[in-house]
Amino acid sequence: MDKYVKILKDNNIKVTPQRLEVLRYLDDNKAHPNVEKIYSELKKKNPSLSKTTVYNTLDSLKEHGLVQVLTISPTESIFDSVISPHHHFLCKICGAVIDIEIECPYIEDILKGGHRIDEVHGYFKGTCEECLNKKEAQ
Amino acid sequence: MDKYVKILKDNNIKVTPQRLEVLRYLDDNKAHPNVEKIYSELKKKNPSLSKTTVYNTLDSLKEHGLVQVLTISPTESIFDSVISPHHHFLCKICGAVIDIEIECPYIEDILKGGHRIDEVHGYFKGTCEECLNKKEAQ
């Protein structure tokens, strides 16, 4: 059985071509795309694709814990099919979102508090190495 | 000299009644308000206040490092006049944003990497203690 068909079936999500394509796109593109990027890329292969379907599919994948939604950008949600805990860096010049492979060491402490924690996000914002080099070259 | 007048002058921001009121509001209200909250509260005292002015003022305060902008909510920016590094918890039920008094221990390591880091955000999302208790009582 196709890898993505199995993922959807295992999560009791009905298998549709649109959902398979979104899932495949996220798995193949780890560069933290936004909705517009996912939509415009998939629309090349399937011109009748609706942006509403992309939103609905991403909601569904999120509800089943198959993607995480990052709020590192102040203007839009971006999507990450890597579920394992890691941090992110946002370059405020070029907009790139880069993985930072660290994990919050306080989670155990926080979990002892009264709140129930479902998501952990570590965000750094600044200027990426590439943009720093470009600026220096000027 | 008034505390807030001094803050603005020290940062070369022209002193205006609107800016003083925004600054005072943020200093008095640590509950992480959004723009709408700041605007509607200040409009009670100054009915001619424009929301654009609130946006402009918050931008200016942010540029001068006098407030930090949290992107913990997927729908809106929220503002924190506490600049010292601390983490935040968002209750996805009631929307409350609560301070978590911990600091990222990896900043030194990250700073050794190639990116320039200007902002550090630690976000936890889930259900707050109060909402958990309410649910249990049902």
Added chain:
DNA sequence: TTATCATCTTGTATTAATTACAAAGTGGTA
């Protein structure tokens, strides 16, 4: 096989946060 029915996709309309812009107001300086 065919009818039924819930679910999904699509396209459009709407909402809501934010930004753009221009006109009017304000205040310091020459």
Added chain:
DNA sequence: TACCACTTTGTAATTAATACAAGATGATAA
């Protein structure tokens, strides 16, 4: 007092996200 740069205000425009209804799809059961 006149000038000028900056600020405030109100409105229009933009844009991400959501709401909604009509048509498509596909599994199930008669």
